[in-house]
Amino acid sequence: MNLTDEQNEAIAKQQAHEVPTRRTVIPALEAIMYHPFPVLDEGFIRVVDYMGGDESVIRAARVSFGKGTKRVSDDKGLIRYLMRNYHTTPFEMAEIVLHVRVPMDAWRQWIRHRTASVNEYSTRYSIAIDMAQETAPDQWRLQAGTNKQGSEGLLDIKAGDILTLKEKIFHGAARDLYQERLEHNVAREQARKDLPLSTYTEAYWKIDLHNMLNFLWRRMDGHAQLEIREYATIIGEQIVARWVPFTWQAFLDYRLHATHLSAQAHEVVRRMLQGEQVTQENSGLSMREWNELMEQFPIRLQET
Secondary structure, eight states, X not given: OOOOHHHHHHHHHHHHOOOOOSSOOOHHHHTTTTOOEEETTTEXXXXXXXXXXXXXXXXXXXXXSSSOOOOHHHHHHHHHHHHXXXXXXXXXXXXXXXXXXXXXXXXXXXXXXXXXXXXXOOTTTSOXXXXXXXXXXXXXXXXXXXXXXOEEEEOOHHHHHHHHHHHHHHHHHHHHHXXXXXXXXXXXXXXXXXXXXXXXEEEEEEEEHHHHHXXXXXXXXXXXXXXHHHHHHHIIIIIIHHHOHHHHHHHIIIIITOOOOOHHHHHHXXXXXXXXXXXXXXXXXXXXXXXXXXXXXXXXXXXX
């Protein structure tokens, strides 16, 4: 991960700046403010601002029913209750701002989460960032057989060596062509059109806690593309876990690591628990739904 001299200077200045405040302050998050967490080869994520934390969620929830209780155990229990029962509004009271550098192909998936406020690096106004994500020879993934938008397994490393070499050549040629167009005074908005999707972009991304958790629920999932999953994992485990520890644990328990069943799947499990012999044919589930249910419950209950 390479930061520009200006970015390093700004980070040092920001980290040295201390201002007394009466706002909610999260010491664990303050300790990593402005610190760039490396992701992929040249990407990063850093916290540049935040408002509120677990306390904000609790305060907003308690206004609904008066003063309530104040113990830490009650605070934790309240957050778990809110998460478990999908009371989402209190989680919208806390917000965070991240500065990210991410490959454009991963950013296309990221920006699908439209509930954030975003300002992205503009290649119409500025020279495109001279960085592109490179794939190591042992990291070329194979197309999944059943999931048309997924991957499984890895390409043979000998073939990977060739693809990685050709990727570097392609990146160099694309950048050289871009620079040549700029030297001929071609407009930046047009000169950029053949840059690869592996080119890095940067953005400031502001989002409330509720919508952040929706982002993490989808992008930390094992079915998400590896590249954006790595960003989501850093955000979740290194940032959100420090920012809102009670909410984070409730999210893990009731969202990310929870199992959600349709009414039909719930009925299948009920029948199995009663000792009934249930098959895909008599379950009322499609083959895909049946396979997903069997993955969630790998021990065939009707055989126990």
